[in-house]
Amino acid sequence: MSKNIKLMQGNEACIEAALMVGMRFYAGYPITPSTELAELSAEKLPYYGGKFIQMEDEIAGIAAAIGGSLAGLKSMTATSGPGFSLKQENIGYAMIAEVPLVIVNVQRGGPSTGLPTSPAQGDIMQAKWGTHGDHPVIALSPESVPETFELTIRAFNLAEKYRTPVMLLTDEIVGHMREKIEIPAIEEIEIFNRLKPIEGKEYLPYKIEEGDIVPRMASYGEGYRYHVTGLFHDETGFPSNSSENAELMLNHLMSKVEDNLDDIITYEEYMIEDAEFLIVAYGSTSRTARSAVKILRQEGIKVGMFRPITIWPSPEKRLREISKNIKNILVAEMNLGQYVYEIQRIVKSNSEVYHIGRANGEVLMPSEIVTKVKEVL
Amino acid sequence: MSSTLISNYFREANLPHIWCPGCSNGIVTRALVKAIDELGLDKNKVTVVSGIGCSSRAPGYLDFNTLHTTHGRALAFATGLKLANPDLEVIVITGDGDVSAIGGNHLIHAARRNINITTIVFNNNIYGMTGGQYSPTTPTHALGTTAPHGNIDKPFDITQLAAAAGATYAARTTSYHVNQLIKYIKKGIENKGFSLIEAASICPTYYGRKNKSGSAVKMMEFLRDNYIDIKAYDKLPDDKKIGKETMGEFKEITLPEYTDEYLRLIENLKGAEK
Ligand SMILES: Cc1ncc(C[n+]2csc(CCOP(=O)(O)OP(=O)(O)O)c2C)c(N)n1
Ligand code: SF4
Numbered sequence: 001m002s003k004n005i006k007l008m009q010g011n012e013a014c015i016e017a018a019l020m021v022g023m024r025f026y027a028g029y030p031i032t033p034s035t036e037l038a039e040l041s042a043e044k045l046p047y048y049g050g051k052f053i054q055m056e057d058e059i060a061g062i063a064a065a066i067g068g069s070l071a072g073l074k075s076m077t078a079t080s081g082p083g084f085s086l087k088q089e090n091i092g093y094a095m096i097a098e099v100p101l102v103i104v105n106v107q108r109g110g111p112s113t114g115l116p117t118s119p120a121q122g123d124i125m126q127a128k129w130g131t132h133g134d135h136p137v138i139a140l141s142p143e144s145v146p147e148t149f150e151l152t153i154r155a156f157n158l159a160e161k162y163r164t165p166v167m168l169l170t171d172e173i174v175g176h177m178r179e180k181i182e183i184p185a186i187e188e189i190e191i192f193n194r195l196k197p198i199e200g201k202e203y204l205p206y207k208i209e210e211g212d213i214v215p216r217m218a219s220y221g222e223g224y225r226y227h228v229t230g231l232f233h234d235e236t237g238f239p240s241n242s243s244e245n246a247e248l249m250l251n252h253l254m255s256k257v258e259d260n261l262d263d264i265i266t267y268e269e270y271m272i273e274d275a276e277f278l279i280v281a282y283g284s285t286s287r288t289a290r291s292a293v294k295i296l297r298q299e300g301i302k303v304g305m306f307r308p309i310t311i312w313p314s315p316e317k318r319l320r321e322i323s324k325n326i327k328n329i330l331v332a333e334m335n336l337g338q339y340v341y342e343i344q345r346i347v348k349s350n351s352e353v354y355h356i357g358r359a360n361g362e363v364l365m366p367s368e369i370v371t372k373v374k375e376v377l
Numbered sequence: 378m379s380s381t382l383i384s385n386y387f388r389e390a391n392l393p394h395i396w397c398p399g400c401s402n403g404i405v406t407r408a409l410v411k412a413i414d415e416l417g418l419d420k421n422k423v424t425v426v427s428g429i430g431c432s433s434r435a436p437g438y439l440d441f442n443t444l445h446t447t448h449g450r451a452l453a454f455a456t457g458l459k460l461a462n463p464d465l466e467v468i469v470i471t472g473d474g475d476v477s478a479i480g481g482n483h484l485i486h487a488a489r490r491n492i493n494i495t496t497i498v499f500n501n502n503i504y505g506m507t508g509g510q511y512s513p514t515t516p517t518h519a520l521g522t523t524a525p526h527g528n529i530d531k532p533f534d535i536t537q538l539a540a541a542a543g544a545t546y547a548a549r550t551t552s553y554h555v556n557q558l559i560k561y562i563k564k565g566i567e568n569k570g571f572s573l574i575e576a577a578s579i580c581p582t583y584y585g586r587k588n589k590s591g592s593a594v595k596m597m598e599f600l601r602d603n604y605i606d607i608k609a610y611d612k613l614p615d616d617k618k619i620g621k622e623t624m625g626e627f628k629e630i631t632l633p634e635y636t637d638e639y640l641r642l643i644e645n646l647k648g649a650e651k
Contacts, residue, residue, distance in 0.1 A: 025461050046643045047651045051460050056486040060453035063446065067426075067457025070444065071465065093447050104400070140584055220458060221440040221465050223421045229445035238391060238437060239445075 004183040010148045010174040011036035013181055014104060015044065017152035018076055020183075021191055023102070024050035025068030025075040028061040029083060032116045033172040034106040037078040049321040058083035062090040062103065069099050070228065072219030074156055076294040078104035080172075081114055084123055084130070091165055093230045095209040095253065098206070098214060100159040100194055102152070104128035104168045107283075109361045118361030119172035121334040127167050128312050131292055134250060138264060139312040145179035149308070155220040157192040158264060162256050163214040169311060171334070173284040173363065197224065205237040213256050257313060267315040268307040272295065272322060275304030275371060278351070280319075280343055282308050282333040285364055289332050292369035303373060311339070316346050323347035328376050330354045332369055352376075386410045386420070388440050395434055399581040399593025401552035402413055405499050406435045408555055408576070409468065412562035424465045426455040428480060430472035430506045431580075432499035448533070449479030452487040455494050463636040466566065467493070473500040474512040477533050482514070484535075488542035488571045492635035495565040495572045501580035520587045536575045540628040545570035547628040551577040553600040561626070570634045577604060577622065638649030 008016070015037060022156045026041035027033075042052040051068070055061045055370040061077045068075035079087060084105045094101050107123050109115025123130075127139045138158055142148040151168060195216045197203045205226040206215045215235075218224035232238040232246045240246075257264060268286075269295055272278065281289035286307045296303040306322060308315050323329065329351045331340040340355040347353060358364060383389065387410070396402045413423060420443040423441040429448035436443035442465070446454045451469045459467045465558035476484050476498050478643065487494060503521060505508040511521035513533045520527060540547035546568040558576055563571030579596040590596050607625040610618065 017449045027457055031378055044390070046639075046646050046649065047649070049643055051639060053456065055453060055456070056482050059450060060456070060483055060486070063453035064457030064460070067444075067454040067459075068461040069456050069457075073461045075461075089447055090450065220424050220444075221422055221461075221462050225421060225440055225442055227443045227445070229437070230447055231445070238388075351599035 004015055004185070005301060006181055007178050008145055008181050009036065009176060010170060011106065011176070011179050012040060012147045012170070013145045013149040014152045014170070015040040016183060017149040018102070018156065019044060019048060020186055020189055020195070021153045021156040022074045022367060023156065024048060025030060025078050026050075026052045026075040026077065027055050027067065027068060028077045028079060029055055029058045031080045033108055033175050034078045034080040034083070034104065036175070036266045037104055037106070039077075058086035059090060062101075065101055066090065066094050066097075066099050068276070069101050069222050072222070074100070074160070076102040076104065078106065080106045081108045081110050081116070082112065084126065090128040091134060092133060095135045096164040096230055096232070097228050099165070100163050100217075101165040102155045102159055102168060103165055104170065107169060107171040107264035109359065115361040117172065117278055119284060119334060119363060120359055120361070121171055122338070122359055123169065124311060124333070124338045134254070136253050137167070137312040138162065138164060138257060138310070139169050141169045141311045142174055142309070143286045143307070144305065145353065146181045146240035148174060149181060149183070151155065151240065153189060155267070157190065159212070160192045160194045162260070163194065163217060164257070166301045169283065173286050175330055204235045206233060207235040208252070215342040216317060220279070248281065261313060261317070263313050264310055265313060266309040267318060268309060270305040270307065272304030272306060274302050276302045276327060277304075277377065278322065278326045278329045279303060279332055279369065279373070280304045280308070280339075281305060282311055282339065285332050285334055288364045288366050292373065295366060295370050296373055299375070301377070314329070314342050314346065315354070319343070319346050320350065323350035326351045328354065329354050330356060330373060330376065332364055333357045334363065337360050382407065382410055382414060385574060386440055387413065387438055394438055396431060397582045399490055399579070399599075400431070401501070401578040402432050402435065404552045404555060405497065405558065405576045405578060406438070408558040409470070409497060409562055410439065412559050412566060416557070416563055418466055418566070422464060422466045422549050424458055424467045425470060426451045426458065426467065427470040428472070428475035429477045430504070432470060432472040432505070433475060435470045440600050448477050449474065452480060452483040452494065452496065452525075455485055456492055459492055460495055460636055460639065463493070463640065467495070468566070469494055469496040471496060471498055472505070473498060473502060473514040473535065474504045477513045477535050477538070484539060485542035486574070488539045488544040490635040491543055491545055491570040491632050493569055493571070495562070495574070496539075497562065498573065498575045499578045499585060500535060500575050501578040504583040505580045505583055507585055519543060522583070522587070536573060536627050539571075539573040543571065544573050544628060545630050545632050547570035548626040549575040549577065550624045551600040551604050552579065553597050554604070568629075570632060570635075577624070
């Protein structure tokens with residue numbers, strides 16, 4: 001069979017992958033630079049027997065997507081900037097109710113309406129802390145079109161496996177640029193579908209079966225007649241006010257992610273074997289950082305790059321290990337300093353942590369990173 | 378009769394309910410269950426979705442697929458469920474604040490789409506759950522904990538709002554007129570499109586106490602004596618209309634239903650190039 005090679009936009013690759021992994025429900029509200037995700041879903045889903053609906057706002061978009069998921073369809077919503085702010089309350093709902101869902105945020109300049117058509121990485125902390133209360137977060141950040149494809153598949157698989165909303169944090173550059181991509185055959189794609197109740201066994205909607213990570217999930221209408229709420233609830237799904245139960249539930253929500261970090265976390269290490277200086281970058285900024293590494297290496301400076309692909313939970317263990325041999329770390333990101341605090345927290349006193357960033361809609365240039373590295377040295 | 382309704386449709390382990398003595402939420406919930414029973418709906422397909430509020434706690438007591446969502450958003454969640462699986466019989470339970478303040482936008486758009494969802498509004502003219510603040514249906518001059526000097530807002534007519542926004546069935550009655558309420562709910566469920574049934578309700582604990590409306594019985598008598606069928610109301614001389622409220626069927630028409638239209642769209646694309 002000949003290879004299926006295409007030239008595609010990041011947003012296009014996202015929907016292509018979503019359809020292949022089985023997304024059959026999309027609900028959202030248009031906003032630049034994520035709009036293509038809605039447009040392509042509207043165009044393509046009906047051919048797969050899937051459903052698209054343009055809701056009245058982003059709050060309704062995620063609400064309907066949660067409904068779609070409870071009805072048994074792999075569901076997605078996508079947005080940017082202001083829309084991501086609007087979705088926050090229901091992101092928390094999906095987390096506490098353990099509803100699988102993929103939320104794409106094609107980041108643009110903020111705050112507020114900000115810079116609608118410019119890239120940014122300013123929602124990194126919002127992705128982690130945007131919804132109120134303590135909660136587990138899985139967020140992935142692709143640097144290219146092919147990786148957008150790959151991580152969209154992963155996002156759906158993680159959402160289904162861990163019964164939690166998974167965020168795909170791209171940005172205006174990755175979403176809109178065109179690159180060559182090889183679309184794998186469907187047989188080559190690993191697809192995870194949520195586990196269904198064990199037939200013949202009594203079903204408690206939030207009970208975790210022996211050997212499972214999360215409760216098994218029945219679809220509404222299948223005959224299980226269970227209750228889902230955003231209140232703290234026990235195994236029965238019904239609300240419970242007891243602090244013992246709340247603690248148990250929160251422990252479960254957090255540990256289903258924290259106990260499976262090796263499965264959830266991926267990262268890339270670039271020229272770090274002999275590196276004395278490390279650049280940490282993610283998403284489209286890592287492309288700039290990679291160029292900077294090449295330039296600096298030509299000048300004989302021993303620099304490497306560490307790129308978290310899973311942004312949340314952060315690749316803490318590996319980065320701390322690497323940092324033992326690194327004197328200086330430069331975090332490059334398109335914001336005024338967000339992920340840098342996470343890196344500082346991780347490496348503690350192992351390395352000095354510096355930051356280069358900007359939030360005016362202009363991307364960082366390799367030369368700027370080169371200059372900053374030399375300044376530090 | 379009542380006891381079989383309870384054993385057949387209620388989650389008895391979750392009873393007694395949390396509502397105050399004299400609250401009409403139980404009456405409206407029972408009317409819904411009675412309507413479902415009389416229509417002989419398949420319990421496994423019935424899906425009851427609610428927002429947040431005293432009234433929105435009702436689904437927890439009902440033995441159907443039930444979803445207790447976020448404040449105001451029940452109709453948006455319900456829209457997703459219904460579109461994803463049109464075989465579900467989707468019913469939304471909501472309060473006046475839930476559906477016409479924070480959820481007002483979702484109400485008008487669900488109505489506009491004419492999606493086959495039946496919405497039952499428990500309208501007690503107040504925010505019960507949070508302790509008696511004024512809602513978009515609190516009458517002008519009435520008192521609430523956030524209207525200690527009298528409400529200066531003008532109230533919504535939720536039934537007429539839904540009718541104007543595109544609902545194909547819109548009716549109002551009260552929690553006193555139970556048989557009529559059951560009849561309207563049945564008609565709403567049978568209507569293939571967006572239906573809204575408003576049940577004028579009472580909150581003796583907050584609305585009643587703040588406004589010196591008297592006992593729960595007195596408040597029920599108020600519903601009995603002051604709600605008049607729209608046709609009779611229209612014939613009244615103006616001076617007799619003062620202080621009266623309208624009830625009855627405000628809209629009953631047939632229009633294409635949203636999920637039907639979507640399924641048709643899928644059907645039409647079959648065999649076409651992706
Ligand atoms: C986003 C959000 N804002 C505010 C609240 C607090 N709140 C809970 S119920 C409620 C009002 C409920 O009033 P209504 O919908 O009329 O229902 P009732 O309790 O009277 O049945 C409010 C304001 C909330 N839960 N969520
Ligand atoms: S506060 Fe009012 S609405 Fe809520 S349960 Fe009590 S009487 Fe009913």
